[in-house]
Ligand code: HEM
């Protein structure tokens with residue numbers, strides 16, 4: 001993992017002091033809420049329905065046990081004993097007091113964490129594949145590059161007042177687990193024929209009210225040019241992105257209105273001036289950052305193979321959990337374990353302080369001290385020996401953290417919605433809870449197989465509904481909550497935007513509608529190896545419309 | 557509420573380009589081009605956020621000062637314009653931020669090569685007068701205003717001096 005050096009430490013303490021000063025000026029009334037807003041946003045502080053909300057950055061989703069323990073401490077001391085892991089690989093606290101926030105930031109700084117640029121119209125926390133550094137299928141660990149970007153973008157003097165927020169994601173595997181095609185910039189790390197590292201660069205993906213899939217503008221950007229090229233993109237966007245309408249201010253609209261080719265040419269022209277500038281990355285610096293991410297020493301633990309087989313045989317619950325929540329590690333004696341934060345009927349992404357502490361201890365004991373946060377609002381222990389899976393499972397079970405539903409219908413992403421969010425049209429969390437209850441039976445979930453449901457409480461799409469196999473969007477019609485359902489979205493290497501299936505459903509009818517959709521799929525699929533999304537891609541929306549609306553089917 | 561002009565040395569009294577609520581002494585980019593074409597010099601030009609600063613390249617030696625307009629705190633185009641004026645066009649004269657200049661942005665402005673600011677925002681004016689800037693002296697990226705390299709990574713800098 002990256003460790004702060006003196007420079008980072010001094011920077012973050014200076015930042016805490018700076019924010020403390022800003023909060024004091026606000027509390028004494030020297031600055032108005034209006035003037036304070038951009039300042040607090042630069043530090044992850046939102047004003048929500050009931051209280052301020054603090055969003056803490058977890059760069060590229062990687063955490064140590066010590067850091068997780070601090071997150072637990074913050075939840076306990078300054079919040080109501082829990083935190084909420086988000087689709088941006090961050091954690092949010094919903095109930096901190098403004099006057100406490102500088103102290104919280106100071107506590108976080110003691111474990112090399114901060115809230116810099118987790119909101120505001122700046123370059124946000126850079127996200128990455130949650131299996132980075134462990135997955136068998138990756139070209140190289142993408143996190144060193146995410147770390148370089150994190151540093152370079154921190155309080156960037158030119159790019160802190162962009163037209164709109166800006167999100168960069170990095171992946172290093174063909175199987176895209178970082179949803180790079182729905183980010184402002186999506187980077188896919190690859191090697192060229194000479195074995196050199198570079199990036200395919202995609203720009204202009206995004207969700208919100210105008211979902212768009214990113215366009216590739218460069219097939220191979222050599223790693224040395226990462227910062228110069230991204231500076232060129234940012235400068236063209238900062239100067240030319242729309243500022244007259246905040247719904248048209250993301251780079252996706254600039255790409256759309258300018259045309260991909262023309263915009264790529266403008267970026268290329270800007271880059272021509274920058275590529276040999278001081279932004280060029282020396283090999284030695286890349287190598288030094290990469291060293292921090294060196295894989296942990298993993299001992300040979302071949303005994304796990306036979307033990308695992310025996311445990312699975314004797315405990316079907318354990319076998320289900322291994323089948324769903326454990327993925328092959330690069331080291332054959334190890335696995336990558338997903339800790340589901342989606343207990344049946346629970347609030348997606350929430351973890352209590354006690355659970356966070358338990359997970360921190362387990363990571364220390366079983367996962368080389370590493371934890372990851374996924375954009376699907378779960379946690380991952382990336383380096384667990386197969387021989388340790390059984391005791392780990394027992395320990396997770398004791399904390400209510402062993403739900404065997406990774407990738408299944410109850411592994412739902414939901415935004416905070418009307419329970420917390422000032423922008424919401426409708427609730428998201430109770431909808432997720434009801435669906436989870438309905439489909440909670442393990443055998444039934446497994447029968448249904450891979451199915452991603454994603455729920456947003458308004459068109460801003462924080463819950464990624466556009467890219468859910470089944471997406472649920474809360475809208476408001478004549479003062480009442482209504483839910484619009486989309487089908488066929490996906491956020492992997494075959495990204496697609498879901499299509500609205502028809503008119504919306506009242507809150508009490510949503511779960512039945514999901515049931516109808518699932519039954520339609522089950523009765524129509526060619527076999528258990530045809531997943532929901534594949535079936536949808538084969539047959540389209542027609543059978544679902546028919547089943548949901550019958551003769552009254554109408555296009556929305 | 558009084559407007560002040562400020563630079564790194566402190567408040568500038570009786571600055572010839574200060575707006576003082578009267579008609580501005582600045583001309584637009586179009587006007588500046590015309591003035592320069594007819595032999596004018598010592599021009600103060602006001603660049604709006606949508607203006608293309610590269611147009612000024614041919615007349616840089618006729619300019620006394622470039623004012624960059626910040627129409628609202630959240631319009632950050634002038635940060636790129638300042639960078640281009642310094643890094644790309646090599647302009648060495650004064651650059652001033654005018655408009656909605658707020659305290660917490662001033663350190664960023666200085667880093668992209670802006671020399672002076674004009675502000676009517678009372679709390680900002682007070683803190684600037686007291687020379688209490690909220691900036692951080694450690695930078696994670698190079699910017700138009702030169703700063704010292706560090707002995708760590710190539711992209712890092714620290715404030716000179
Ligand atoms: C509760 C406070 C929140 C507020 C006020 C808020 C506000 C917004 C707004 C206004 C947008 C639309 C931006 C645009 O399209 O330009 C947006 C998008 C988004 N937000 Fe949130 N959000 C909140 C919470 C969250 C949470 C909890 C998550 C993670 C679970 C999240 C993740 C995202 C994502 C992934 C997008 C869409 C992707 C994109 O940027 O295109 N937000 N949010």
Ligand code: SF4
Pocket residue numbers: 415416417418421422423424425428456457458459460461462463
């Ligand atoms: S999608 Fe809408 S309701 Fe949900 S968190 Fe985002 S802004 Fe709030």
